[in-house]
Amino acid sequence: MGAAHGRLSAPVSSGPTYGLDEGALRALVPRVLAGLVRRGEDFDAAEDALQEALLEALRAWPEHPPRDPQAWLATVATRRLVDARRSEAARQRREEVTYAEPVPAVTEEGDDTLFLLFCCCHPDLAPASQVALTLRAVGGLTTREIADAFYVPEATMAQRISRAKRTLRGRRLDQPGDLAVVLRVLYLVYTAGHAGRVDLAGEAIRLTRRLNLATAEPEARGLLALMLLNHARLPARLDSKGRIVTLDRQDRSLWDTGEIAAGVRVLQSALAAQTDEQPPGRYQVEAAIAALHDDAPRPEETDWPQILAWYDDLVALTDDPARRDPAAVLGRAVAVGHVHGPDAGLRETEQLRELLGDRHRWHAVRAHLQELGGDLPAAATSYAEAARRTANVAERDHLIRQAARVRAG
């Protein structure tokens, strides 16, 4: 990701006098913030103070580049905090606002990212707030950029972030958080898209890489592998007119082989760290499935039996059928169709009708299997049903074209 995405603001990415590129500057955000919060500052106030320090940096650094940017930001943010406290002191005395207990200093260095991710992905926050706060406090994006990425007014995103920070006020932030929530939030950021002005998929990969510097948890590596292995196919997923190209029709020479190799390496290291007591979690399993797709030079060479075996593992991760991931059970039905024939796949989908029959993906999977089995009229109807139900314009257009193509024979 580069200057083209316009992080912080244009002068930062283009100003050569800083001696610090945009990525390096943004990497300082969580380090400085974690330092302030660990010292006992309120998360909310510290985050505001750091944002002000960053704005100050934009003004001051072109003329006076700092010798130590991190120390500069910490100093200015601290000054802002002191100022804010002074002006608030009188009001505080009146209202007897109790501040959060000072957070004891954590001794480990280098896990600022993990510490802040646990703050931002606090289980008391709604997913949308966790995502917004993570992008701002850990990713260093501005409120404006986050608002643009999710197509909401800046004021709405600002409100969402400040509410989230208010919720965190007074919470103890020194406990280890829930890593599963952090992984889910990062995956949400990744799947939110890649075509907006802010490259959220690239941002998610960057944050997950940094998370992996701080934890050896195999699932964190599994998530990074999954992102890399899917992201590698991105250049082939849309044609020159922006139309969706399905996996079986993609130009595989467009896939990023370097990213695939990196994803496979990360996945292998995750799987190697697993034990019998702790089988691979969902991200590792999904990464393994993605790796098998990436590994096929041609669609016909896809190793469907192995993919089906991984899908069996994925579905078995959840006992309760109602709580299973729809994408997992439907993906498994497709794999069954390729291994045991389209009719077997369709029988699988029949068992899911009650649970998922009103989802567009259920109809799309049936359309694919019906087409595979040569039942073109049924496939056309299913594609049209799927098109009617999706909330995604690109996907709807794709499904309508599929229906028309199949109808035309």
Added chain:
Amino acid sequence: MPKFLLLKYYRGGPESPHPFPPMDQWAPEDVDAHMAFQNHVSELLEENGEYVDARALTAERTWVRYGGPDAAPVTTDGPHPETSDLIAGWWMIDVESRERALEIAAYASSEPGPGGKPMYEWIDVREVMWERPTDD
């Protein structure tokens, strides 16, 4: 996060359980209370970080279509100008779920009518499609 349009109608939709006369026949204070409630809903959405947009439309409608080559556009005020559905305005919201959208719509429908009684107005909830393909 899905976006939804909460559409309000001048007329049309399911039959109202509590029919009211048109607003120009209400007591002035009831009109004020009704308007204040509309603003209150918008403020609430802004406070929650769920607000995207709110608009009101005039009750004037013109249907228009291509007239053909070298012909002027054709216009009409509709086949049944007095009875057809007519949208009055909307809120666009950005929320966690469809359930939350329905909850907000139901609240908006509790707006005060004549005598301050809830109007039980039908609100049309429509999901807004998103442009970007997801990266999955």
